[in-house]
Every structure is written in C-alpha cells, then in structure tokens.
Amino acid sequence: MVLKSLVLPSFYQDSVALMRVAQALRGEKGVREAAALMGTPSNHAILEQAGLARALGREAGPNDLILAVRAESEAAAERALAAARELLSRRRAVSGQGTAPAPRSLDGALRLLPGANLAAISVPGAFARREAMKALRRGLHVFLFSDNVPVEAEADLKREALARGLLCMGPDCGTAYLNGTLLGFANVVPPGRAGIVAASGTGLQAVASRLAALGEGVSQGIGTGGRDLTARVGGAMTLFALEALKTDPGTEAVVLLSKPPDADVLPRLESALGSLGKPAVVCCLGAGPPARGAGLWVETLEDAAGAAAALLQKKPWSPRPFADPKDIRARLARLGRGSGAGPGLLGLYTGGTLAHEAHLLLEPHLGWIPFNEEGGSSPHRIVDLGDDAYTVGKPHPMLDPEARAEWVRRAGRSRDAGVLLLDLVLGKAAHPDPAGALAEAVKEARAEAAKEGRRLVAVASVVGTASDPQGLAGQVARLEAAGAEVLPSNAQACRFAALLLKPGLAEKWLKGAA
Amino acid sequence: MSLIEGPLRVVNVGLELFAKELRAEGVEVVHVDWRPPAGGNPRLAGLLERLEELDQQEG
Known part of the structure; x- marks a missing residue:
C-alpha cells in the first residue's frame, strides 16, 4: 500500500468542492482511502487519525489544499492525484460569472451587482461575523448559513440588522423563501398564503412540503437561527419577522416554528402573535401552549402544517397520531x-x-x-x-x-x-x-x-x-x-x-x- | 413583502453551490471567490475585524 500526498498552496476550496474532489479521488481505480482538506489544525488531526498524514502535508496552512491518497500502487496514487488536479483546474475555469473572474470581496461583487439586496453567507463560522456585518452595513439583508458562530456575534449582528431594518436570518439558517426565491436547502413548493417563521432549516422544509401536499403554498419563509428565542438574542429576528408578515399582503396565516422561548422572551412573543391580525399556528417543539395567549399551539411539525391548511381552508382540524x-x-x-x-x-x-x-x-x-x-x-x-x-x-x-x-x-x-x-x-x-x-x-x-x-x-x-x-x-x-x-x-x-x-x-x- | 421590494438580487459568499442553485432559478447572483482572511488564522482574522470595527466607529 502506498501513501501519497500533494499540497496546493493558496488554493482555498469550500467544503462542498472538497467533498467532490475527495469523492473523485476515492472513485479512481486502486484507491483505498483519500482525503481533500484545507490545512486547518482540525483537518490535520483528521488526517492523522485516518492515517493519511505525511510530513509534506503537515506544513500546509488553512489556505493550502492537501490531497492525500492511500492506493494499491505508486502508479494508482499518482493517477488519482493527477485526476484530482485536473478536476480542480476545470472547476476554476468554469466558476465565476461568465468570462470575468469572480470578485474577491463583497465590495467587488456590489460593483458588479449594484442593486443587490441580499447576501447569502456560508463561510466557516469563525469568519462569518465579519462577512455578515459588512453585508448589513452595505444595506443588504443577510441569509447566514454558517454554523459554529458564537452567540455574542449573533446578538451583535441582529442588533445591527434591526437598527437598519434588515433581516439577519441565522446563523445556522438552512432555508428561506423570500419573494418567491428559494434560499439554501429548500423544497420546491408553490407560492401561497402561509407565511412561516422558523428557527432553522428542516422544520421549515417539513412544514412547507406538507402544506404543498395539502394544496397550500408559502408566501414567505423566514429563518431566524435556532438561538433566536434565547435570553441572549431576545427573539430579535422572530419578532421582526412576525412584524414583516403582519403587513405582508400575500400572507393570510402565519406559522411559527421554534424551540421553547426563554421565559423573558415569551411575553413579547405572545404579544406579537396577539397583534398579528391574522390566524397563527405555533409549534414550539418542547413547549405546550402558555396559559393565555394567541395562536393555535400544536405539538408537531405535521400538525403545524395540518392546522395552518385547515385554518386557510376554513375546515375543522384535530391532531391524530396516525393519518391511516x-x-x-x-x-x-x-x-x-x-x-x-x-x-x-x-x-x-x-x-x-x-x-x-x-x-x-x-x-x-x-x-x-x-x-x-x-x-x-x-x-x-x-x-x-x-x-x-x-x-x-x-x-x-x-x-x-x-x-x-x-x-x-x-x-x-x-x-x-x-x-x-x-x-x-x-x-x-x-x-x-x-x-x-x-x-x-x-x-x-x-x-x-x-x-x-x-x-x-x-x-x-x-x-x-x-x-x-x-x-x-x-x-x-x-x-x-x-x-x-x-x-x-x-x-x-x-x-x-x-x-x-x-x-x-x-x-x-x-x-x-x- | 414591503421589507424587500421586488425580486432578490444576491451576493453569494461561501459555498458556490448556492450561487449555482440561485442562477438556475433565474435569480441575479454574483458569487464572491472568498478566501479566509489573515491566512486563515482565526485569531489574526479576529484582530483584523476589531481594527475594521474601530475604523468604522471613527469614520
């Protein structure tokens, strides 16, 4: 068995691109194990653990790409590495917009698209605050997919967003539907009458998909991030999103999906739900309905969609353990x-x-x-x-x-x-x-x-x-x-x-x- | 929604996959060829960010 590695200096690739390169390496004949990783400290540990670390790769830094293969023969390892390089150079050639090279910064991108109104940010968590803050200060709404973002950074970003009347969806926001556009991981559902405010990704996806199966659609789907209703963040984006749906003429009913709100945040949430002027379904996973307050509280995502569809269609509804x-x-x-x-x-x-x-x-x-x-x-x-x-x-x-x-x-x-x-x-x-x-x-x-x-x-x-x-x-x-x-x-x-x-x-x- | 007038026009920073999906939807999008700042060292990048914050406050 032969272990070979290659370092491409200053060759940053995102995690999806790296996954594709690793898959291509593993797919080559004679390759037993392979990795394509940036040289961050945690990735060096992964390579050591997998037995793929070599002296050459250990010197690579976070912006250097490490390709490593264990193969049946020297020739097989060489062939795989050459194929990966080829794939990477092809990727570089086809990325970017048209023939012009892609801009290297947000400001460069804004020169190309001066009317931009949203930044979708999915850089590694340690760098997310900087990019998101820049976007907010340029007046852009933010869809923040990055995870591993500290809660203090989240609170700062949301304060900035509110001061500017902008959405900061996330961090760790996987899905959104805004003005008919799907952002992140999103199911293809028809436009419709239900406005959804959801903590992160799959809850929103589950409810949107179920609504589509029940003959309804989504007007807006706004992600808030899973920590929005904690005391530290104070429900900043949930309350802002509810206010936006209140005045959105396309939204006839509101669905709120979240984790249980902090005790200090709950009264503000209840008051926002009470003043919506539209029917609302609430699914705070793990929290029953408060003693008083507005909205129909349900236990599951399926029930949230069922109840919302019934409200919109003016039909009776009650939860059932099994549909059939x-x-x-x-x-x-x-x-x-x-x-x-x-x-x-x-x-x-x-x-x-x-x-x-x-x-x-x-x-x-x-x-x-x-x-x-x-x-x-x-x-x-x-x-x-x-x-x-x-x-x-x-x-x-x-x-x-x-x-x-x-x-x-x-x-x-x-x-x-x-x-x-x-x-x-x-x-x-x-x-x-x-x-x-x-x-x-x-x-x-x-x-x-x-x-x-x-x-x-x-x-x-x-x-x-x-x-x-x-x-x-x-x-x-x-x-x-x-x-x-x-x-x-x-x-x-x-x-x-x-x-x-x-x-x-x-x-x-x-x-x-x- | 009054919060956002008209269609989305997106700057994508990070996973290029998202830019491709948006383009396929017919959305105007510009992808940023992003690299980690400060050579990818989060501590240095943090310092850089603090300097930018100070600049912002003074400016």
Whole structure:
C-alpha cells in the first residue's frame, strides 16, 4: 500500500468542492482511502487519525489544499492525484460569472451587482461575523448559513440588522423563501398564503412540503437561527419577522416554528402573535401552549402544517397520531412481533429540527434517550448528524449522505439496535439522490443483522415534494425497496418506531382501527 | 413583502453551490471567490475585524 500526498498552496476550496474532489479521488481505480482538506489544525488531526498524514502535508496552512491518497500502487496514487488536479483546474475555469473572474470581496461583487439586496453567507463560522456585518452595513439583508458562530456575534449582528431594518436570518439558517426565491436547502413548493417563521432549516422544509401536499403554498419563509428565542438574542429576528408578515399582503396565516422561548422572551412573543391580525399556528417543539395567549399551539411539525391548511381552508382540524391507522395495523401484522430484535432505537438524523422533534415525541414512551452523546444505561440514542459537532470542516450530511451511511452500516453490527429511525430531506441544494446511499446502507445493515439472527427494522420519513429535483415518489420507492418502512411524516415514523418497541401503545393510538 | 421590494438580487459568499442553485432559478447572483482572511488564522482574522470595527466607529 502506498501513501501519497500533494499540497496546493493558496488554493482555498469550500467544503462542498472538497467533498467532490475527495469523492473523485476515492472513485479512481486502486484507491483505498483519500482525503481533500484545507490545512486547518482540525483537518490535520483528521488526517492523522485516518492515517493519511505525511510530513509534506503537515506544513500546509488553512489556505493550502492537501490531497492525500492511500492506493494499491505508486502508479494508482499518482493517477488519482493527477485526476484530482485536473478536476480542480476545470472547476476554476468554469466558476465565476461568465468570462470575468469572480470578485474577491463583497465590495467587488456590489460593483458588479449594484442593486443587490441580499447576501447569502456560508463561510466557516469563525469568519462569518465579519462577512455578515459588512453585508448589513452595505444595506443588504443577510441569509447566514454558517454554523459554529458564537452567540455574542449573533446578538451583535441582529442588533445591527434591526437598527437598519434588515433581516439577519441565522446563523445556522438552512432555508428561506423570500419573494418567491428559494434560499439554501429548500423544497420546491408553490407560492401561497402561509407565511412561516422558523428557527432553522428542516422544520421549515417539513412544514412547507406538507402544506404543498395539502394544496397550500408559502408566501414567505423566514429563518431566524435556532438561538433566536434565547435570553441572549431576545427573539430579535422572530419578532421582526412576525412584524414583516403582519403587513405582508400575500400572507393570510402565519406559522411559527421554534424551540421553547426563554421565559423573558415569551411575553413579547405572545404579544406579537396577539397583534398579528391574522390566524397563527405555533409549534414550539418542547413547549405546550402558555396559559393565555394567541395562536393555535400544536405539538408537531405535521400538525403545524395540518392546522395552518385547515385554518386557510376554513375546515375543522384535530391532531391524530396516525393519518391511516389501518395501514399501521397492516404494517405491524406484516412485520410480526419483534422476534430476535435488539431492544434499542437508534435515530440517525440529517435534519436538526426533525431529530429534536423525534427526541421529544419518543422520550415519554421509551424513557430517557441520550441525544447526540452515547448513553450509559439507555439502549436508545438519537443523533443529529447535522449538529455543529459533526460538521466542523465537513459538508452537511444533507450534501454528503456517506457520513450517515457509515453509521447505518455500524448499526447492522450492533447488538443493541432493533429499530433504526431515519429522515431523508430532499430539495434544492441537497444531494441529487440521498435515498441511493441510504437505501444501500440500510440493505447492508439489515443483511448483516440477519446473518446473526437479529432483525433490524428501518423506519423512515421523507421531507420533499413531487416538484423537488430528486422527486418524492422515486426516493420513497428506493427506501421501500431496501426494506424500510416509510411513513408519511417524522411524527408518524416516531410513533410507529415506538409501537415496534412498545406494542402496548397500540391500545392508545390504534383504537378502533380494524 | 414591503421589507424587500421586488425580486432578490444576491451576493453569494461561501459555498458556490448556492450561487449555482440561485442562477438556475433565474435569480441575479454574483458569487464572491472568498478566501479566509489573515491566512486563515482565526485569531489574526479576529484582530483584523476589531481594527475594521474601530475604523468604522471613527469614520
């Protein structure tokens, strides 16, 4: 086995570009392992850990690109590195706008596009404040995708934004719909009457997609970042966004999705909801309705969309554990009782809000479930693979499904896991075929478990629409072909997973379904 | 929405993927060929930012 590396000095590439180069390296004949990383301290540690570090690469700095391969022969390693260089030089040639080289700064970009009104910022978190502040001071609204941004920086940015009457969506804002334009990871939904204010990404995606399935659409979808309703940030952007939707003529009903607000922020939030003058649905995952106050408070993302559609369509609505209890009974009958299955549930999520929702829905039924960290006494675990802790220097798992696929395969070898709980998020900017890698891993994991006489049930839900580039029906079919049980929403997938582990819950949830 | 008049016109700083998606949607977008400032050293970049802040306050 030969280990070879190459350093390209002053050759900064973003995390998505690096992922593509690494994939290309791994795809070359004779290559066993490969990496394409900028020479930051954390990436040097990753290379050491993977056994891919070499003296040459250790000297590389954060703006230098390191390519490293372990291959069967010297020739194979050389061939792979040459192919990667070729790919990189092609990328440089086609990037930029038309024939002119891309500007190197925000001010350079503004000279090319003087009427710009929004900056989309997705640089590494350590550098995000500087770029976002510059954009706000030039009068641009900000869509801040970057994560790992300190909360103090967030509070500063939002203060600046409010003083200028601008949106600062994020940090860690994955999705927005503004004036008919989709920003970040977004599902293709029709324009419509529902205005959504949401903490970050997948909650907004789940509700927008569900609304589309119910015949509605989105007027505006404004992200705020997951920490907006904390005491430190004070609900700055949520309150500002609600005010904007109040006066937006295209918005007939408002949906607010968030984590539980800080006790000091809640009264201001309630007062803003009370003065909207439009019906509002509130889903603060983990918080019930306050004693008094405006808005229809619901427990799940699916219910938020259902309630909003019903309000708009002037139809009655009430929450239900399963949309089709008969289908659930049929699935349970087909699967039979959990003979030989492990006792534990392993939730592997790419969507943070979906992971959080699963945790809240399942703990009352399964007992304590460790979130992200490994649990000592609990057989269960839910992991949000898009969490900051798992994405430093790496693309989000919605862009690179391989990271999760490895976790799924490991679950096949685990004695604990009986039920795998999964999400799959489609839409613009997401991987072109996320179900492909996941389905393959699920199939392998199930086969691995079966070899040892264990049964591993995969339960999944898909956030997406028929108009998404990946196509909802095809992605669902791929997962089903791999033996996964695909439920119509995350909440229903969670309840179905709970039923597999605690069959007694059927009494409560499936009463009356033949 | 009165907050933003007319269609979005976007400056993209960071993942080039987002600029490509917007262009495909027909949105006017300029992508910035961004590199980490101060040679990618976050501490030096922080100092640089503080100097810029001082400039801003004085200017």
